[in-house]
Amino acid sequence: MILNLTTLFFTIAYINLFPSSNESWELKKDQDSIKVYIRNVDDNTKEYLAETIINSDIDKIFKTITDFDNSYRWMYKLNSSKILEKSDTLMYVYFVVDMNWPLKNRDLISDAVITQNENKIRIVMNSYPDYMPEKEKLIRIKKSRSIWNLEKIDDEYTKVALQSYAIVEGIPTFIMDLFILDSPMYSMTQLRNKF
Secondary structure: OOOOEOEOOOOOOOOOOOOOOOOOOEEEEEEOOEEEEEEEOOOOOEEEEEEEEEOOOHHHHHHHHOOHHHHHHOOOOEEEEEEEEEOOOEEEEEEEEOOOOOOOOEEEEEEEEEEEOOOEEEEEEEEOHHHOOOOOOOEEOOEEEEEEEEEEOOOOOEEEEEEEEEEOOOOOHHHHHHHHHHHHHHHHHHHHOOO
């Protein structure tokens, strides 16, 4: 959603997003039953994978995540969020990210492609920057991807994973390094606290 952008935002082939021995994920934080892994997308961009288990059924969690009109209430650094267009399997969503003075706020338009079966739900969000004209007071984030994976454990517990990166130009590296750890910890904690 953000750089979790919600970051979080094209359908891509299903891949297993949980860390395995053949992936370059590095565990950076393990706190309050939330694990955050980091890996390099390229020389200048890092991607995170956060995972936890939430005491709620998969459908309730899915409805909360896809209620993008209210994402700003619990996703890290979101100033506002709005669904622009919606069907059963595809949404277009608009986010404004608060970067704090003196940095200019960023905005992001993402598509959200939903696939599901009985025990798993996947929401793939890729940036869609040309959906509408850029706004004068905001800097458009033009490349981002966020993937939510929900996996039913049983009727009471769901494994939740969020993988995300964004290319945010004009932001110092040390700020982005803080953002990439703080963002998933905050958002996962806030999501879990809803149940």
